[in-house]
Amino acid sequence: MPGNFEGGNAGMDVVIYARLSLDKLGNELGVDRQLEACRELAARQGWTVTRELIDNSISATTGRVRPAFEKLLTLSPKPDAIIVWHLDRLVRLTRELDRVISYGVPVHAVTAGMLDLSNPTGILMANVVTAFSQFEGQQKAARQRLAATQRASQGRPWWSARPFGYERDGTPRGGEAEAVQRAYQDLLAGRSLLSIADEWNRQGMLTTRGRRWTGATVRQLLMSARNCAIRTYAGDEVGPGNWDALVPEEIYRSAVRVLNSPTRKTGGGGPRRSLLTGVAxxxxxxxxxxxxxxxxxxxxxxxxxxxxxxxxxxxxxxxxxxxxxxxxxxxxxxAPQFAEAFEQSEDDLPAQQMRDELGSLRSRLDDLATDYAAGLVTRSQFLTASQTMRSRVDELEDQLSQLGSDSAVKGVTGxxxxxxxxxxxxxxxxxxxxxxxxxxxxxxxxxxxxxxxxxxxxxxxxxxxxxxxxxxxxx
Ligand SMILES: [Zn+2]
Incomplete structure (x- = not known):
């Protein structure tokens, strides 16, 4: 583990290295903050900063030459330590880490403490951190490319094939869209996936690949967040979609909850269940x-x-x-208690407010990920902010799914x-x-x-x- 180098070793000569990647926006503040934090650390430790080296506008993941980084590795005499804001400012590729290790100077990261690269533990730690940075860098780069593709497609959804219920341009497709809406209602009212599939097959409705429906393909369809206009990437919800929703989000959430419920039989058909198993x-x-x-x-x-x-x-x-x-x-x-408990939910206001809040949280998460990929926020800032937002998202999704299941009951009031x-x-x-x-x-x-x-x-x-x-x- 990287130890904290507090006390001792006063009087060392150190070099500060800072880097800003300009993947998204020019932002000098980023480098200023890094430098400030590094200088403060040096002052606290009683170290002398002999030099500050800064690379601008070059992302370490691209592997392009960084002049200040190259300079750092040829300094003579060598400094006693290198101070960086985070190890990923210095190296984001394992092959760069190898060069730093063979350079043989300890690295002190403001966010992580001392990494003594002269011993196996320090090297292991540095390798782990770097491997993660490299992996994240690649992932974020892929996501940024996707985001760019989507923006470039000018308000159109980015679908490789037409999904059931929609046209390619994101407008609902008559007939199919209604069938999807009805399927959600039926599912929440307790109908099985298999009987929905059977009905569609009887009506001659086929999947977009021209196949007959099965319980599994109906399930897959209803589990897609696309139907409530939420954009996903590799299975993660990444933001609001720019196409029309077929169903309100609360209906989608309750359907997901129903479909993920452990008491639900897979396939949904099967022998008739008793009224109270899984209930009582x-x-x-x-x-x-x-x-x-x-x-x-x-x-x-x-x-x-x-x-x-x-x-x-x-x-x-x-x-x-x-x-x-x-x-x-x-x-x-x-009983009057029932009317009291469920009539209020006729009012769509709380649901709309929750949907709005969720939408804006997702956009903010999206922006945050882009900023992080561009190096404008640190990893710990990214993690703290995204954790806070995600737990609120979970909370809202849960409340919405409750409202959705209420809709199955509304017909009975009055x-x-x-x-x-x-x-x-x-x-x-x-x-x-x-x-x-x-x-x-x-x-x-x-x-x-x-x-x-x-x-x-x-x-x-x-x-x-x-x-x-x-x-x-x-x-
Ligand atoms: Zn018992």
Whole structure:
């Protein structure tokens, strides 16, 4: 590890080396700051700065000749140490590092401390730092090229092939765009990927490569951030796109959450699930609930039960438990607390504000990456700023995805008791499950007392979401 060279060694003669790459903008301040920090360090240590060497306008990753760097390696007599702001100012390629090592003078980086290149540990550290710089330099360069290509294409999206739902110029393609929008709605309402694929195949709708749809290709389509006008690069979201969104971002976020949910079966089709597996938990030990059979499945007198997967603490007949939970959900959907909790979300304002904030955060992250690639901000500045922004992005994405799943419930607000009951009875198991997940905070099955045979109200403990997110409603 690079040690800190505090104390001792006063009276050394040192050379300061600074470099500014002008990949993007001329900015003398950058070099001034580097020099200032290096001079301060020297003063603190009681070292004498015999020389300041500066390379301007040349990026170390291009590998072009840097006059001041060459000068530094031929200084005679050699200085006692070289001071730099960050090692990547001095070397960004491993072959340059080798030359510095053979030069045999310790390097002191303001941001990292002393690198003694005369011992193996120092050399290892320097190699690691340089390898990272080289790698990052290459990556950022690739990203800058991409950004340039996109700017050059004058407001047009940079797509190598027409994506489903869009024309090449980024305008939504009638028919396909509507199908994508409907698919998101259906997915959030609990429909499986396979049944969406089947419907499209029946309608004769093909992928842009002229193939029939599968659950996997529908999934891939719906997982694409392009559909809410977010630009991605190598799988990372890199900024707002300049084309029309097919769906609002919150719908996209909730769909991603649904598709990434570990309880979701891959492929989405498969055997019909029970209402409460993956929804309810054991009130006794907190474990998940699974389905089991009493008697041989399908034979007369056999029946399905929910039981605690971990410790078998609870066991309830499925039909009885399903009825109890359904009644509670219907009661909640007709209660004033439900209207309170979900009617507010009719107001699109918070969602719009979150979308706007996300959009501007992404642009800022984008600018920051470009500045970093151009050497205008240091690595630690880059990391600090991008971490802060990214955690806010995560937070907003989470809130948005919550709003998106609310939209599956909105249709139910304002229904009469009878309408709610009819609506509920008309839903298939998947849709019921997603409605329960949207309104419920927790659903727990309790142990039956001794001698109790039937599952009743006391055995289901359901907490619903309330208008105030910090509270829950017990109906
Ligand atoms: Zn249990």
């Amino acid at each position: 938990t054991c009130a006794n030990c907190g474990g998940p609930i699974r389905t089991a059979w009493r008697g041989r499945k399908g034979e007369q007198g056999s029946y399905a039960v929910y039981e605690c997967k971990f410790k078998h603490c609870v066991s309830h007949r499925q039909d009885e438990a399903d009825t109890m939970v359904s009644e509670r959900v219907i009661r909640f959907l007709t 229904m009469t008791d009878e309408q709610v009951r009819r609506h509920w009875d008309g839903l298939d198991v998947d849709r019921k499950r997603s409605l329960i997940l949207a309104v419920v905070v927790s659903c727990r099955l309790r142990q039956k007392g001794r001698g109790v045979r039937r599952t009743d109200e006391r055995h289901v403990d359901v907490l619903f979401r309330a208008g105030d997110p910090a509270k829950v409603a017990s109906i």
